[in-house]
Amino acid sequence: MRTNPLPLLNRPPKPRTNPTPKLYNSLEGGKTPILPLPQLEQMGFNLAAYPLTLLSASTKAMEDALDKIASGEGVEESDIVPFEHLKEVVGFTSNNDLENKYFVPRGGATTLQLKMNC
Numbered sequence: 001m002r003t004n005p006l007p008l009l010n011r012p013p014k015p016r017t018n019p020t021p022k023l024y025n026s027l028e029g030g031k032t033p034i035l036p037l038p039q040l041e042q043m044g045f046n047l048a049a050y051p052l053t054l055l056s057a058s059t060k061a062m063e064d065a066l067d068k069i070a071s072g073e074g075v076e077e078s079d080i081v082p083f084e085h086l087k088e089v090v091g092f093t094s095n096n097d098l099e100n101k102y103f104v105p106r107g108g109a110t111t112l113q114l115k116m117n118c
Helices: 037-042 053-071 083-090 092-102 111-117
Strands: 023-025 047-049
Touching: 083 092
Parallel strands: 023 047
Antiparallel strands: none
């Protein structure tokens, strides 16, 4: 049983003899070093996962925003994304389109209204 993966990452890449995907899975603060994508590709990795990177970055951004709000300073436009972009990213725009397409007024829809929405 291998306990230290670090020596494996310092070896020259092996020639690929089978098409099996090779996954690099890293965690900031974990034991595996964070390596640049070109180096991973040279080592034969064709998939790279960063499962906590975005969660960690967004947590820091939320804490920073909350600190600014709590101090009375407030957030600046450069600290946040524009509202139109936020609506697109979280799906508000597509949800509104679906709601408009399938909206049924109270009391039900007429046959004509249902045909117009299809």
